[in-house]
Amino acid sequence: MEDSVLTGQEHDPDFVSQIIRYGGHDVQTCLQCGNCTGVCPVSLKTPYKTRNLIKLCQYGYKKIFFSIPWICAGCHRCYEHCPADIDPAEVFVAIRHIQVRERGVPRWIRDNVGLILRNGFGAVPSDDIRRYRERQGLEPLPNTLPGYRTALEELATIFRRTGFDRILGLEEKK
Amino acid sequence: MGDRGGAGGPRIGVFVCHCGSNIGGTVDCPAVAEYATTLENVVVARANIYTCSTVGQEEIKKQIREHGLDRIVVASCTPRLHEATFKRVGEEAGLNPYMVHMVNLREQCSWVHQGDKERATEKAKELVRMGVARARMLEPLTAQELGVERRVLVIGGGIAGIQASLDLAAQGLEVVLVERLPSIGGRMAQLDKTFPTGDCAICVLAPKMVEVLHTPGIRLMTYSEVREVAGHAGSFDVRIERKPRYVDESKCVGCGICAENCPGGAPSEFDMGIGRRKAIYVPFPQAAPLKYTIDPASCIHFKTGKCGLCRKNCPTGAIDFEMKPQEVRVRVGAIIVATGFDPYTPHVHGYWGYREFANVITALELERMINASGPTRGEVRRPSDGAAPKRVAFIQCVGSRNWKATSNKYCSRVCCMYTMKLAQLLKEHYQDISTSVYYIDIRAFGKGFEEFYHRVRSMAGVEYIRGRPARLTEDPRTKNITIRAEETLLNKITEREFDLVVLSIGMVPSEGTEALGRMLGIPRSPDGFFQEVHPKLRPVDTSRDGVFICGCAQGPKDIPDTVAQAKAAASSAAAMLARGKVILEPTTAEVDEALCEGCGLCASLCPYGAPSLVETGSGKKARIQKALCHGCGTCAAACPRLAITVRGFSDEQLESEMAAALPGEGEKVENGRGVGG
Ligand SMILES: Cc1cc2nc3c(=O)[nH]c(=O)nc-3n(C[C@H](O)[C@H](O)[C@H](O)COP(=O)(O)OP(=O)(O)OC[C@H]3O[C@@H](n4cnc5c(N)ncnc54)[C@H](O)[C@@H]3O)c2cc1C
Ligand code: SF4
Ligand code: SF4
Ligand code: SF4
Ligand code: SF4
Numbered sequence A: 001m002e003d004s005v006l007t008g009q010e011h012d013p014d015f016v017s018q019i020i021r022y023g024g025h026d027v028q029t030c031l032q033c034g035n036c037t038g039v040c041p042v043s044l045k046t047p048y049k050t051r052n053l054i055k056l057c058q059y060g061y062k063k064i065f066f067s068i069p070w071i072c073a074g075c076h077r078c079y080e081h082c083p084a085d086i087d088p089a090e091v092f093v094a095i096r097h098i099q100v101r102e103r104g105v106p107r108w109i110r111d112n113v114g115l116i117l118r119n120g121f122g123a124v125p126s127d128d129i130r131r132y133r134e135r136q137g138l139e140p141l142p143n144t145l146p147g148y149r150t151a152l153e154e155l156a157t158i159f160r161r162t163g164f165d166r167i168l169g170l171e172e173k174k
Numbered sequence B: 001m002g003d004r005g006g007a008g009g010p011r012i013g014v015f016v017c018h019c020g021s022n023i024g025g026t027v028d029c030p031a032v033a034e035y036a037t038t039l040e041n042v043v044v045a046r047a048n049i050y051t052c053s054t055v056g057q058e059e060i061k062k063q064i065r066e067h068g069l070d071r072i073v074v075a076s077c078t079p080r081l082h083e084a085t086f087k088r089v090g091e092e093a094g095l096n097p098y099m100v101h102m103v104n105l106r107e108q109c110s111w112v113h114q115g116d117k118e119r120a121t122e123k124a125k126e127l128v129r130m131g132v133a134r135a136r137m138l139e140p141l142t143a144q145e146l147g148v149e150r151r152v153l154v155i156g157g158g159i160a161g162i163q164a165s166l167d168l169a170a171q172g173l174e175v176v177l178v179e180r181l182p183s184i185g186g187r188m189a190q191l192d193k194t195f196p197t198g199d200c201a202i203c204v205l206a207p208k209m210v211e212v213l214h215t216p217g218i219r220l221m222t223y224s225e226v227r228e229v230a231g232h233a234g235s236f237d238v239r240i241e242r243k244p245r246y247v248d249e250s251k252c253v254g255c256g257i258c259a260e261n262c263p264g265g266a267p268s269e270f271d272m273g274i275g276r277r278k279a280i281y282v283p284f285p286q287a288a289p290l291k292y293t294i295d296p297a298s299c300i301h302f303k304t305g306k307c308g309l310c311r312k313n314c315p316t317g318a319i320d321f322e323m324k325p326q327e328v329r330v331r332v333g334a335i336i337v338a339t340g341f342d343p344y345t346p347h348v349h350g351y352w353g354y355r356e357f358a359n360v361i362t363a364l365e366l367e368r369m370i371n372a373s374g375p376t377r378g379e380v381r382r383p384s385d386g387a388a389p390k391r392v393a394f395i396q397c398v399g400s401r402n403w404k405a406t407s408n409k410y411c412s413r414v415c416c417m418y419t420m421k422l423a424q425l426l427k428e429h430y431q432d433i434s435t436s437v438y439y440i441d442i443r444a445f446g447k448g449f450e451e452f453y454h455r456v457r458s459m460a461g462v463e464y465i466r467g468r469p470a471r472l473t474e475d476p477r478t479k480n481i482t483i484r485a486e487e488t489l490l491n492k493i494t495e496r497e498f499d500l501v502v503l504s505i506g507m508v509p510s511e512g513t514e515a516l517g518r519m520l521g522i523p524r525s526p527d528g529f530f531q532e533v534h535p536k537l538r539p540v541d542t543s544r545d546g547v548f549i550c551g552c553a554q555g556p557k558d559i560p561d562t563v564a565q566a567k568a569a570a571s572s573a574a575a576m577l578a579r580g581k582v583i584l585e586p587t588t589a590e591v592d593e594a595l596c597e598g599c600g601l602c603a604s605l606c607p608y609g610a611p612s613l614v615e616t617g618s619g620k621k622a623r624i625q626k627a628l629c630h631g632c633g634t635c636a637a638a639c640p641r642l643a644i645t646v647r648g649f650s651d652e653q654l655e656s657e658m659a660a661a662l663p664g665e666g667e668k669v670e671n672g673r674g675v676g677g
Helices: A015-021 A035-039 A041-045 A050-059 A062-067 A077-081 A088-103 A107-119 A127-135 A145-162 A164-168 B029-036 B054-067 B079-092 B117-136 B159-170 B186-190 B201-214 B257-261 B300-304 B309-313 B363-370 B415-429 B449-457 B513-520 B559-578 B601-605 B634-638 B651-661 B666-670 B672-676
Strands: B012-017 B042-048 B071-076 B100-104 B144-147 B151-155 B174-178 B218-221 B224-232 B235-242 B265-267 B276-278 B326-332 B334-337 B341-343 B360-362 B391-398 B434-439 B462-466 B471-474 B481-487 B492-498 B500-505 B507-509 B547-549 B581-584 B589-591 B611-616 B619-624 B644-646
Touching: A015 A050, A015 A088, A035 A041, A035 A050, A035 A077, A035 B481, A050 A062, A050 A088, A062 A088, A077 A088, A107 A145, A107 A164, A145 A164, B012 B029, B012 B054, B012 B117, B029 B042, B029 B117, B042 B054, B054 B071, B054 B079, B071 B079, B071 B117, B079 B100, B100 B117, B117 B651, B151 B159, B151 B326, B151 B559, B159 B174, B159 B186, B159 B201, B159 B218, B159 B334, B159 B559, B174 B224, B174 B235, B186 B201, B186 B363, B201 B218, B224 B326, B224 B513, B235 B334, B257 B309, B334 B513, B334 B559, B360 B363, B363 B415, B363 B500, B391 B415, B391 B481, B391 B492, B415 B434, B415 B449, B415 B462, B415 B500, B449 B462, B462 B481, B481 B500, B547 B559, B589 B619, B601 B611, B601 B619, B601 B634, B634 B644
Parallel strands: B012 B042, B012 B071, B071 B100, B151 B174, B151 B334, B174 B218, B334 B547, B360 B500, B391 B434, B391 B500, B434 B462
Antiparallel strands: B144 B581, B224 B235, B235 B326, B265 B276, B341 B507, B471 B481, B481 B492, B589 B644, B611 B619
């Protein structure tokens, strides 16, 4: 993953037990067999390999997780196949908990949730698409938002009541 | 130290052991010995550096003689370690060995209270006080001796059972060898070559099989099963069922004319279902004994009443359709269990398309195919189209090392090695073949194994890929298999196409292991195989005296380890029988028939089947077969009438010990058991 030499400085000896405390399995018993990687839809498309990430957990390379995206799709296929009965997906959920506690919510997650609160979608049609449709002489995409105004308000209420907006640092941006 | 024995009372000596610094480092041993002298009936107390040493032992004897002690307390380590030593020391000085009591100051005190010398010493004093109280109540007991039958039952005729039988016979013991299949030989007979030497399996096995047939001391019963075992070490009564072959063994000469003409047939079990056999068959050409067997399930005569060609053709008139199961009873002194393993069946958990994709086979199937006398005459062929494969993949750890899909958490210990062997054989047979081995770890720990691994990897066209495959897909047209896997050392997911995929299956306990264990009263370990008493020091003993285990019945292993264990089991059984007698510990349960109501609770709870109910003049009463009783005390604790006492562990003895633990509360403890009863 890095072409530099690991010196142990980045090693967090408590990482494995911290993962367990936050609901993950004991990654120490991972066989490094790679079955999880082979069935992982994210590993098939990106440079991130499930097994490799579990190895980084074993090593205690906590820092790296704070600099890479939250790539796990949560499909749990890895769990179905793992011969060591480890659930990498749950391990990654635990790491997300740890990251939020220690570093706060990553910026891109906050932005994304902000989009949902504003538009009702995580992904909004980009300007490219709008221009493309125009060129093809198609109608502009319908704005679905007005119909869901009440739903959005409910969502905002849920975020507020559960304190989710506070965790995300979104409250002031509304 | 004064003589506190008093006239007529018990005369107790106490020996407190430092065990070097093991106890002495944490417990103030001289202080404990000093304290012991203040206890009633203690005549003398000593602290020694190593009580178990020759010096320590002599010291005990000297004190016994000098002070006329009639019982002693040794406060040292666990009785598991040295009880026998100190009993012998007492006996040598003229004591009854059961007048020796041990107090455990090491495992139960010093080792668990390191760093708190003061309180550890207090506890040690209390333990010694309890031990002395117990010692006051000791009674002399006498061990019983029973004669032994100089005959051994060996169950299972694989290489383990064969080797054990030959070794026993060589020592002049009689052997009854029971094999449930028509021939002995076991799984080894199915193998082509054997790692790490590359010997032809049947070439080295067949002479041993023949030797079994020709050794006068071995009574071989094939196609037979043990149905009942009663009795105890030295004298087991065994009932064996001989299943009907429908061929008279004494007449059949193995000419095979019957089979040539037989129109019936079924897939050959010996060839893992790849080839076929007739309804009247021998499983393989070197079968021992070379006697034909009719399988009624595939025989036309048994199905329709017609045919009978074999009877017509048999030159010796050996065919007997009326044959019935026969019962044989034998009495033996010891039993060796060598029932081996079954290969793991991959479709049970849907492993990688086995039985779904034609060109996914198991390693044992490949063994049969690559064997010159196998169903394909030594040619490896794709099941889908009979073509010779050019690209072969092996997948390791199938049915082993899995905490999820199977309960087989263990490593099967042979599949890494047999895969190397098969890769080498494939290469020898077909120069243009390439082999890829998908593995997690390679385990090549035996003598010469790593060297073998090195040799195989140096062969062109053999490649090791570290990674457990994620997915196998079959090309609907070519029936080729594509394996997707993360090649973990590349950190890349790859897809490779193969003509044939071989699953390196592990081992599971052979069918019927559980039932046999119940019949013999021997436990199994969590992996399902039979459990040895101690993995290092008593590897072939079971918790039932006189019953030994060896080979794959005890756990997955290769032929070298199997043979070593077989020899060990034979030697252990022979050693027991060579003594000519078995010693029965007197510390067994005893029923007071006047109190027993015959409820049978003891019989239902005893893990060794020692109590049973017998009809007496005054109703049903429990009787305990002393030879089976281990003195565990389960029955005594459960008996609602308090009718059972375990000698050496009577209520009085245990209660006096407890009373001493709680000074001042002695009165309440006195009738402690009465509370529950
Ligand atoms: C594919 C494969 C390849 C292998 N290759 C090698 C190799 O190259 N080199 C090597 O060293 N090892 C090899 N092994 C391991 C080897 O097969 C075993 O070590 C060996 O067969 C064990 O012998 P055994 O006598 O303990 O058990 P088995 O061979 O299983 O014999 C047990 C016998 O007991 C009989 N039996 C079972 N239950 C009963 C019962 N209740 N009553 C009466 N009889 C019963 C069975 O019918 C059988 O005949 C291989 C194993 C496999 C699966
Ligand atoms: S499948 Fe399980 S054992 Fe294998 S690498 Fe992934 S987490 Fe580790
Ligand atoms: S009677 Fe049965 S065993 Fe004999 S030849 Fe006919 S089918 Fe075969
Ligand atoms: S011997 Fe090798 S292939 Fe077999 S279970 Fe053990 S590690 Fe896996
Ligand atoms: S003491 Fe244990 S072994 Fe003996 S008869 Fe009672 S329950 Fe069985």
